Every structure is written in structure tokens, then in C-alpha cells.
Amino acid sequence: MKQNELRPPVGAHKDRKRVGRGTGSGHGKTAGRGTKGQKARTGNDLRIGFEGGQNPLIQRMPFKRGFTNPNRKEYKVFNLSDLQRFPSISEFTPEVFVDLGLVPRKKLERGDLLVKVLGEGEIDRAITVKVHKVSASAKEKIEAAGGRVEELI
Template sequence: MAKNLSNLRAPKKANTGRKRVGRGMGSGMGKTSTRGHKGQGSRSGSSLMRGFEGGQMPLHRRLPKRGFTNIFRTEYTVINLDRIAELGVTEIAQDDYKKLGLASSKKALIKILGSGELTSAMTISAHKFSKSAVEKIEKAGGKAVVLGGEPEAAKA
């Protein structure tokens, strides 16, 4: 059916006003003001925690806890060689990762992995390198510079 001025109408609930609670019997929401009769939800100041099940042991407490989260874990931003190769630059320093859109911040810890191939010689600075990444960078005639003063370049 074609839309024209004779059959235009507003979307559903577009014309419904706000629910005005506690304004007497004529409002259609009189007496209990949509709270029902008695019970916890009918009282003033009632607010239940998320997942409250009426006093029954809530689901998040019934299920067993598993595993362990190490709060001292160091997160590295992982970058593969093929992502770096397609940028077409000759040198990448720590500040460049953010500019090139490879890392979320300038201070992010970077680890270079050896997926992909390098065709041109590049000087790549990062906090960690995989062994295969170091081999491929040096095979292409480039240099893998470890940031943060770690002695071994290929520390995994």
C-alpha cells in the first residue's frame, strides 16, 4: 500500500503521555498508584539489589566460583609483522604505535609476533619480540630494538 497523507500515522506509543502516578481515582492509577497490594515493592524507599530473588539464594551465589585472576598480570598489545609491513614505514618507535592506530595509548606495552613476512628493512622498537619475529626482522635487514632495558631480545 502506498504511503500518502491519507494513511500516515504516528508510530506506536508516540502519542502516549507520561504515567502520572498518585493523582486520584480519575487517573486510572488511583488507590495503590500501580504498586499493588502489600509486599516489599509497595513500601516507600523500596529498592532491591540486582538479581534479588525474594530471599531465595540468588543465582550468582548458587553457582560455583572457578579460576583465578592475577592482579599483577602485565597486558601486552600484540602486533603481527604483516600489520607492520603494510604500513610502509622504515622505523617505528614507541610513540608511533598510537599514531598509526596499532595501540590504544602511547604508554601501551607492545609485543611483536612473527606472523607474516617483511620485505623491506625496518627498525622496530617494542617491549617484547617473539623469536620468529626477531629472525624475520633481521633476515629482512632490519633491527629489533627492545624497549624497557630487557637484556634478551627474543624473550617470549
Template sequence: MRLSDVRPQKGSKKRRRRVGRGISAGQGASAGLGMRGQKSRSGSGTRPGFEGGQQPLYRRIPKLKGFPVVNRKKYTTINVEKLASLPANTEVTLTSLKDAGIVTSIKGPLKILGNGELNVALKVQAAAFTGSARSKIEAAGGSCEVLG
């Protein structure tokens, strides 16, 4: 066997189709691109994602960090460190915090966050608790009650 004998296997190589070279070539005149229009003209046509002037999908959807929550729950939040100033065995609700002046405005149901330390046993009634807030209240000898 010589280097001059090496050939590709029969049927593995096909000749390329020459389009737009007359009626007898099989793809004459419009070269399989149709009659008229942007996609039949020479050049690249349109870029990927182009929708004919309509606002394309990648610009219609919200940008960065996913979609916003449509009906987002808004809470009046307060940290456990603010509750430390209350006397022991006090029943803590949103209205009692407003009366005490700890909360200035009510923006929704009460949510207790876990920043700070708590040494006083309190009976806290709120719509939601973070895990750290719940553990700090219960470690101080208090109780957490979730309101519906």
C-alpha cells in the first residue's frame, strides 16, 4: 500500500450543491430562497432574536435576578434587640408595640427578625418569625405564637 493509494471510502464524499447556476442545476434562479423578501436577498438576513421590529423576547422579559413577585407580602419587621427593652412576661403584639412607640408605622402584619440579643421572657404574637428569632425568644424563656 502506498500513500497514493489512500482514498476516502466510496460514498463518504458528496459534491456540494451549486445553487443559482441555471435551471438545469436543480436550484436555479432563486437558489431555494423563495421569490422576494429580506431572507432571499444577499447578505446575512436578520440577526438571531430579531422579530421584525417588534420588541424582541429578550428585551420584553424583566432584567437580572429573576422576576419580581407580583403579590409580595409586606411585613412590619422588628428585630429581637428592640424587644429587650420591654418588661418581663409582656404580651407582644403589633398594637402593643405601636402603643409602646417601638413601631412607628404599620406596613402589614408583624414579622420578628433575629438580630440582637434577648434576655427577657416575652409572649410574642406575630404573623411570622425567622428561625433565629424564634430560638432566641424561646431560649430567653418566652413563647412564640404565629397568628393566622
């Protein structure tokens, strides 16, 4: 085998499309540009998505705008009335909410989701609440009922 006998494998090399070289080539006359119009002329350098001065589709669509803070804290909110529904539980922690099926475990473990207790409703027994955030009114009502509040953050 000599160097001048080397050939690429069949199908590895494709000939360049030669446009405007006569009708027999299949790409003659208008050279694949159709007839007339801005895109048929030389100097055609329209950007992608250009619609001839009409408001482009990408601008007409109501896509997301603005900024999303990657450090944003998302809270799963529970009211005292929600805690009152579980009389057998005396200590509420994020793990308890996961076991009850109210908070997704994966999000909680990743730190994407935090638990907060708000003061809507009443509590009639002493409970211990160990969550990430507690509102002032909820804290007041829990302590008035003889309970304890502990914030994890």
C-alpha cells in the first residue's frame, strides 16, 4: 500500500454542494434561493428569527422575564389550626411533617424547603415546635398553651 493509494472509507467524504452551475446540477438558475425577495439577494445577513420588521415570535411570546434568586428560601407554611388536627403528636419537627406526608423528604434534605408555623387558629394543648421559622403570634399562642418553641435556623 502506498500513500497515494489511501482512500477514506466509503461514505466518509461528501462532495461540496456547487450551486449556480447549470440546471443539470439540480442547483442551477436561482441556486436554491427561490425567486426574488430579500433572502434571494446578495448581502443577505438577516439574523435568526428576523420577520421582516414584524414583531418577532420570540418577542411576542410571554416568556419568563426578570431574575430568580438562586439563594431564595422556600417555606412550607403550616398554621396552628393544622397542628391542632394531630392530637396524638406532641412534638412537631420537620421530620414529623415528612412522616405525615406533608413535606417532601428530598427537598427538605437538600435544603430547598424550610418549614414555618404561622399563628392562624388556636392550640389547646402543650406542644413542642422545632421548625425553621415561627411567627410571633404563633410563638405567643404556643407558649400561652404551655408549649415550647425552638427555631432551627
